[in-house]
Amino acid sequence: MSMKKYSEKAPDQGRKKLPSVNRGASVLERDDFDAGPTNLDCIEPGLWLGNLTAATDVETLSRLHINHILTVDSCPLPRKITMLPGVKTKFIQVTDTPREDLLSHFAEALDFIKAGQETSVVLVHCYFGVSRSATIVIAYIMKKHNLSYEEAFQRVKERRRFVGPNPGFQSQLRLFELMGFQIDKHNVQFRMFRLQIAADQVKKVKILPQSCVDVMKSDPNLITVRPEPLVYRCRKCRRILASASNLLPHVKKEKPSWVDDKWTKEDHSTLALCSETYFVEPIVWMTCVTNNLQGKLHCPKCNSKLGSFSWIMGCQCPCGSKISPAFYLVPSKVEWSNMVQNVQVTL
Template sequence: MAHQETNDLTREDFDAGPSSYNEIEPNLYLGNLTAATDVEWLKQAQITYILTVDSCPLPRKIQCLPDVTLKYIQVTDMPREDLLTYFEDTYQFILYALERGGKVLVHCYFGVSRSATLIIAYMMKKYNMSFSKAFEAVKQKRRFVGPNPGFIAQLKLYEHMDFSINNNNIQFKLYRLQVAADNVRKAKILPQNHMDLIRSDPGLATVRPEPTVYRCKKCRRIVANASNILPHAPKEQQIWRHVSTKRHDKPPKQIKCLQMPESATQEEQKTAEICMKTYFIEPLAWMPEITHNVEGKLNCPKCNSKLGAFSWISGCQCPCGSKIAPAFYLVPSKVDWSNVVQNVQSTI
C-alpha cells in the first residue's frame, strides 16, 4: 500500500477495483467509486446527477464537471451507521432527476452496501414493494449487492413504517435513540442535531392533554405521558429491534398496554406481553442533565424526589432480565399511574 512522505493515507492509497456499474432501472445506475470518477464514462453515459454515499466526497475533477449535479452523504459502511433518516431525501433526489430526464449514478466505494441500500429504499417506496422483493429486484441487475445487517434492519423498519419516517413509531424512536447514543459516546454530550429527541414537558399546560399520565408519587407533578413510554418485553436484549408485523396489520399488542398501571394483575401483564417492572421513557424537557452528561439521576422537577435515572451508554438492566440501552427510566414505586386530566390550557 502506497504512503505519502508524511505517512498519512489518502483516498488514492486504496483501490476500489475496476469501473463497475449496472443500470437498475432506465437511467438509474448503481456503481462504485471508480465509475463515479471515470470522466469519460460519465460523459459517454450522459450522467447528469451523482449521489455519493461514502466516507469522502468525490474529487475536485468531478465536482467541477459542468451540467452534473452532485449530492453527498457522509456515511461509513458500518452496521450502526444511520442511513434510514436519509431515505426520504435521497428518494426525492433520484425522483427529481429522473422526472427531468436526467441520468443518475448512485454509488459508494464498492457499490455493494451503502449505495445499494439507498437504491433498495427507493424501489420500495416507488413501487410499494417489500424489502425482500426490492432486494431481489436490485440483485437481479447487480448480482453482488449486499447491504450490511444494520442497513437491512433499517430497510425492514422503513417497510414497517409504510415507506415513510414516522416519528411516533416506537421502533423508530428506539432506533433514533441508539443513533444519538453512539454520538454521545464519541462527544460526551448530546449533539445539536439530536436535540429534537427531547420531547416537551408533559407537566406543562396543553390544549389537548393525554388522558393517561404518570405522576410523581410525592408531589403529584406529571412527569410522563403514556405516549412517552417505550415498552419492552421480558428478557429482551436488543437495543432496538425490527417488529415483524405486516405493514397493514393492527398495531402490536404492547401499544395498548401503555395505560396499564403497576397494579395490573399478573395475568393482565402476561397477556399484554409487556414488562411493567421498569418504566422506560423518552428523553423529556424536564431532564436538564441529559444533554451534557452521559449518565445521572432523574429527579422530580417540582419536589426534587428521585424518580429514576438515565444512561446513554451503559443503559439499564430491568429486573425482568431485559437490557435497554440507552435508557431513561422511572422506578414504578416512585410514580403513580393516573387518568385524571388536569393540565388543560383553556382557549378562547
C-alpha cells in the same frame, strides 16, 4: 437505454484503503481512489448504481448522460466532479458499519433520485457500490414500486450481482417497509432505533450531539391544545413528568431490540409486558442527560429523586430484562393520572 455493464469484475472488498485526509477546517478529501476499475450497472432506465471510480470517470458520465450523482460515502467527490457544468451532486456522509444510521437519510436521498430520474439520468454510488449505495437504491425501488425489501433486493441484485447491504442496513430497510416507506417518528421501533443511534454517539463524544437531539421529547407538563389523557406525575409535588406515549415497552426477561417487529403490532395484549419499572424516552426536563453518560433523575419542580439514567451501562429491570440505554422512573416515586390539567383553552 443500454443495459451494458461497464465492468463485470466484482469489487475487491479486501483491498486495503488509504486513510482520508482533512485539508481544511471542515472539508474532507480522500487519497484512497482505489475502488477498482469503473464499475456501474443500470438498475432501471435513468438509474445507475456503481462505485467511486465510476463517479469520477468524466468520460463515462458524459457517455451515459449522467448529470445527477448521489454520493453515499465517508468523503465527498473531488471538485473536478462537483464543479462540472450541468452536473448536480448530493453528498450523504455515512460509513459502511451496521450501527450507522442510513435510514434517517432515506427521504432526502429518495427525493434527489426521483427528481433526477424524472428529468435526466442518476448515478448512486459509494466506495465499491455494494452496501451503502445499494441500500439507498433498494429503498428507492421499494417505495417507487411498492415492493417488499426482499422483492426490491432481488430486483436490484438481478441488475448488479454483488450488491449486499450490511446486516444493519438490511434491518433498516425492513423497518422502512414496516413504516410504509416513510419515516414514522411515532413508530416504537423507529424510536428505539434512534435512541440506540444516539447512545452510540454519546459513547463516542461524551455528550448528546446536535444530530441526535430529536430523541429528546417535549415536556408533557407544558400547556398544549391536545394533551395526552394518561400522564405520569411526581408523587410528591404532582408535576407531570411523562405521557403514556413516552413509555418504551419491554417484555419480561427479554432485552428489547428495535429490529424485533413485535412492536409494530397494535395489540400488545398477547405480550408479557413488564411494568415493574417505567422506562421512558429522554425528556427535555432531564437536562443532565445531554452532557453526562449516567446519573440520577430528579423532579424539576421539587427535586425529589425519581430514578436514574445510563447511556452506556443501561439498567437491569427486576423482571430480568436488560435495557440499554435506559431512562427509568421508579414506580413508587410517580403516580399515573388520567386527569387532564395541562390543556390550553381556545375560544
